Amino acid sequence: MSTPLPTFKQVATRPKWIAVLALCLLVAAVFAVLGQWQIERAVEQGQSDERDTETAVPLETVAQPTSTLTTEAGGRMVSFSGTWVPEDFDTLAGRSQEGRTGTWVIGRLLVAPPGSESAGPVSLPVALSWFAEAAAAERLVAELATSDAEVDLVGRLMPTEAPTQGDIQTGATEAMSVAALINEWQDYNGLVYGSYAILDQPSAAASGALVDGAEPIVSMRPVTDTQLNWLNVFYAIEWVAFMLFAFYLWYRLVKDALEREVEAIEDAEAAADRR
Structure with missing residues (x-):
């Protein structure tokens, strides 16, 4: 068996x-x-960026002086108040807008330091308007050089840029580089935001930056990659x-x-x- x-x-x-x-x-x-x-x-x-970047919030709630701009703050609309430094209006060449290349008019605004009354004012670079003709931008800079008014503004907060080849080779300033700007500012006290603001259209108009030939700078809300x-x-x-x-x-x-x-x-x- x-x-x-x-x-x-x-x-x-x-x-x-x-x-x-x-x-x-x-x-x-x-x-x-x-x-x-x-x-x-x-x-x-892969999730899309659903932050509300278009409702302006106070600058000091999303950014701090001498600090790197965070992802949460980058590209969002902020409100701020300050006083222009008349000597520090300038132009930036080679700025593209809607397929055209032109010139920005930029300035330096002194804003109150966040949460500290004893500290000195903080510098904030501001982009005011765009010109197709560089000469027209230079004329506006000359007009604004007497402006030291206190203003309430709204703009899109953007990260500082790196110097371009044009900045290095030709000496013509093209990049909105905070590190480069502080070497040119008058009476700089060492307090600065590591970012800059692009004024919205009402603020640019209120600042007198939308004269003949000027256009508001187009700033788009941040878009993130939503791919997996x-x-x-x-x-x-x-x-x-x-x-x-x-x-x-x-x-x-x-x-x-x-x-x-x-x-x-x-x-x-x-x-x-x-x-």
Whole structure:
């Protein structure tokens, strides 16, 4: 009478292989958590920027002097008050607007320091208006050079720019670089915002910057990339593959054990038949 051959279920339900299955389940659970984390990161990075950047908030609530502009503050509308420094109106060449290249008129505004009455005023670079003709921009600068009025303004807060090749090679200032501007300002006290503001149209008009030939500077609300981070998706797929491999490994181990037992039984029966 031949010995009955064990089945896969009989081998798999032995304590040894149940313990191995429990270990594989634990490993698979870890892989599943890691895969979910990668998917969450991909989705989080793919979400669109839904901040309200168009409702003006006080400058001091989103930015601090001598600090780098944060992602939350960058590109949003802010309100601020201050006094112009007449000697520090200037022009920036090579400024593109709606497919045209022209000149900005810029100025320096002294605003009150946030949360500290004892500190001196803080400098804020401001872009007032755009001109197609550089000569017209120079004329406005000459007119504004007598302006030291206190003003209440609204503008879009933008990060400082790096100097361009034109700044270095030709000496013509093209970049709204805070680091470069402070070397040209009169009586600079060392307190400055590490960003600049582009005036909205009403503020530019109130500042007298929209004279003949001037246009308000076009500033667009910030737009972020809403695409999924496919590298994180790929990592998530890898973790799922590892999780499935853990179960396959358990199945393969049980299958190999079953095949060895069947082979041992068959060999024993064959030996008995030969005797």
